[in-house]
Amino acid sequence: MAIKDIPVEECMLQGNAACPGCPATMGLRLVLKALGKKTVMVIPACCTAVIESLYPHTSFDVPVMNIAFEAAAAGASGVEAALRKQGREDITVVAWAGDGGTYDIGLQALSGAFERGTNFIYICYNNQIYSNTGIQRSGATPYAAWTTTTVGGKAEFRKEMGEIVLAHHIPYAAQTCISYPEDVYAKVMKAKTIKGPKYIEILAPCPPGWRFSMDSTVEMGRLAVDCGAWAMWECENDVMTFSGKSKLLLEKKVPRKPVEDWIKHQGRFSHLFKPQRDEEKLKVIENHIDRTWERYRALYLQK
Amino acid sequence: MKKYAVVTSISYPKKGAMGKTGSWRVFRPTLDKAKCVKCLRCWIYCPEGSIRREPDGSISIDYEYCKGCGICAKECAVKAITMKREDEHE
Numbered sequence: 001m002a003i004k005d006i007p008v009e010e011c012m013l014q015g016n017a018a019c020p021g022c023p024a025t026m027g028l029r030l031v032l033k034a035l036g037k038k039t040v041m042v043i044p045a046c047c048t049a050v051i052e053s054l055y056p057h058t059s060f061d062v063p064v065m066n067i068a069f070e071a072a073a074a075g076a077s078g079v080e081a082a083l084r085k086q087g088r089e090d091i092t093v094v095a096w097a098g099d100g101g102t103y104d105i106g107l108q109a110l111s112g113a114f115e116r117g118t119n120f121i122y123i124c125y126n127n128q129i130y131s132n133t134g135i136q137r138s139g140a141t142p143y144a145a146w147t148t149t150t151v152g153g154k155a156e157f158r159k160e161m162g163e164i165v166l167a168h169h170i171p172y173a174a175q176t177c178i179s180y181p182e183d184v185y186a187k188v189m190k191a192k193t194i195k196g197p198k199y200i201e202i203l204a205p206c207p208p209g210w211r212f213s214m215d216s217t218v219e220m221g222r223l224a225v226d227c228g229a230w231a232m233w234e235c236e237n238d239v240m241t242f243s244g245k246s247k248l249l250l251e252k253k254v255p256r257k258p259v260e261d262w263i264k265h266q267g268r269f270s271h272l273f274k275p276q277r278d279e280e281k282l283k284v285i286e287n288h289i290d291r292t293w294e295r296y297r298a299l300y301l302q303k
Numbered sequence: 304m305k306k307y308a309v310v311t312s313i314s315y316p317k318k319g320a321m322g323k324t325g326s327w328r329v330f331r332p333t334l335d336k337a338k339c340v341k342c343l344r345c346w347i348y349c350p351e352g353s354i355r356r357e358p359d360g361s362i363s364i365d366y367e368y369c370k371g372c373g374i375c376a377k378e379c380a381v382k383a384i385t386m387k388r389e390d391e392h393e
Contacts, residue, residue, distance in 0.1 A: 003343045004360075010352050014368035015319030018350065020327065021372035025350040053320030061316045181347045215373030215386075218348050 001182045007033050016059035018051045021214030023178045023204035023221070025051060027125050028096070030181055034188035037062060039092045040079055044072040044106060046098035047132045048125075070105045072097040073113035076120045084119075092192055093120040100130045102201075103139035103161050114168040114197045121191050121198045124161070125178075127206035135209045142229070143288060144281050146211075146268040153271060153281065157288060162201060166235055171196040174234035176243070177203040179221030183243055187234060194236075203230045211267020220265065227257040228289045231296065240300045249293065250301055256293070259285050319368065324351070328371030330386040332364055338383035345375035345384060 011032035018025045024047050032039065041064045043049055049066055053059045067075040076095040083091050097106055102124035110122060129147055130136040137147040137154055140161065144153040165173045172194045174187045184202060191198040205220035207213065212220060224230040225245050232246040241247070248254045260282060263269040272278045307313055339361065346354040346362055353369040354362050364375075376384040 003347050006347060008356055012352060013316060013318045013320065014352055014365065015321055015324045016351075017321045020350070020370035021374055022350045025352075026348065029350075029352055030347070052314070055312055055314050057317040057320035058314035059316070059320045215377045217350070217372075218374055218378055 001186050003181065006030075006181070006185055007036075009033065009036070011037060011039075011061040013059045013061055015053075016051050017053045018047075019208060019214070021207045021217045022047075022051070023127065023206060023217050024048055024098075024125050026178050026217070027123075027184065027202045027204055030178075030184045031094070031096070031123060031188050032062065034185050035092050035094065035192060038090055039063075039094055040065070040083070042067055042072055042076040042079060042093070042095045044075075044095075044097050044101045045069040045132065046096075046101050047127075048096055048098070050132060069101055071109055072101055072106050073118075073120075073122060074109040076122070077113050077116065077118045080118055080120050089119075095120060095122045097122070097124055098130075098132070099124060099126040099128060099140035099161075100132075100138045102126075103159060107164075111168065114165070114170050114199070118197055119195055121188070121200065123188075124199070124201045125204040126161075126201055127204045127209055128158070129206065129209045131206050131209040143285055144269065144272060146271060147209075153269075160292075162231075162233070165199045165201075168197075169238060170199060172198040172234070172236050174199070175201045175203075175230070176232050177221045177225055177230055178205075179218045179225070180232065180244055183232060190234070190236075209268070211270070212265050216265065220262070223257070223262040223265070227259045227262045228293055229259060229262055231292075233300075242296075242300070250296055256289075259289055324368045324370050325366050328366075328369060329389060330371045330373060331366070331389050332369065332371070332373065332375050332384050332386055334362065334364055335383045335385070336361065338381050340381055340383075342380065344378050344380065348374050348378050350374065 012029045039062045072095040076093050080093045128140045136149045139159050141154050143157045162175050176184050233242045242250045341360050353365045373386050376386045
């Protein structure tokens with residue numbers, strides 16, 4: 001899959017309300033290019049509900065249903081059932097939610113939809129904060145990151161949503177990052193062909209939320225994968241495969257970059273470097289990532 | 304476009320639903336066609352979809368909606384796109 005083979009058609013119209021350098025629109029463009037116009041989207045409260053722009057106009061060239069924060073997966077189940085009853089099973093139902101609507105508020109509806117075996121794709125674009133409401137902490141916010149509700153740095157580690165989803169043993173689950181468009185496109189195309197519940201999580205580095213300059217969105221995603229703060233994998237029928245750089249990290253074919261390379265560019269971690277370096281917290285972050293990868297190796301590395 | 308006779312708030316798709324977002328721009332991306340190798344990385348990474356793919360495989364920039372984030376310039380491997388302040392342009 002080369003970039004030139006990705007379709008030209010855009011379902012995400014220009015002149016929308018997204019911030020400059022927004023990773024969500026980058027992801028939406030790719031996802032809608034893969035799914036095409038025969039798609040119904042269900043969007044709960046998240047940045048994307050704002051990106052749609054103001055009534056009576058919208059920036060989406062596909063049907064979109066806006067729904068309450070906790071109900072994305074439940075709403076998608078309803079849309080899927082209605083389309084099935086009408087015999088229109090060629091239409092893909094996609095729930096597109098942020099990390100707040102997936103990790104915290106939408107978790108029970110999501111778990112229910114997976115358990116019922118609803119035939120839909122659930123895509124979580126993870127920017128590690130509630131960015132729509134003004135940068136509050138979420139279950140996805142990493143340790144020591146500043147948000148407006150964790151001044152001085154978050155005291156807890158983020159949860160591993162991917163592993164919560166894997167516990168449902170659904171036909172397809174994947175994690176990817178907007179910095180690797182071919183990977184995102186290939187995973188969405190694969191999910192489209194599989195029947196049953198599918199889950200894709202896309203890491204979306206948010207310039208205003210993470211406090212970095214708006215031209216570095218792609219670079220931040222790439223560095224997150226390089227230093228192991230984010231893993232790209234797919235799990236099809238309980239067979240786990242790591243993709244791209246994460247595969248090399250898992251097999252120890254390339255050394256992992258120190259996490260400092262990633263966090264030193266982000267204002268949300270600036271309290272670890274100014275006024276003096278907080279060696280203790282930097283070590284805790286580094287050790288946590290090391291432990292995560294040791295667990296991945298123990299669980300998923302074929303011997 | 305099909306309009307629905309439903310008494311509820313339905314929004315219809317429109318290009319530029321938030322107006323001409325090109326007016327948000329402070330820095331303007333300028334393309335040097337001689338340097339461009341047509342790798343299309345700018346096209347796929349542009350959050351706004353403001354890079355147009357021409358039929359001959361080359362690209363051009365749509366300034367009407369480009370918000371000037373500068374991702375295209377940063378991700379260009381051959382530095383064919385440079386960011387210049389709007390007032391320094393021309």
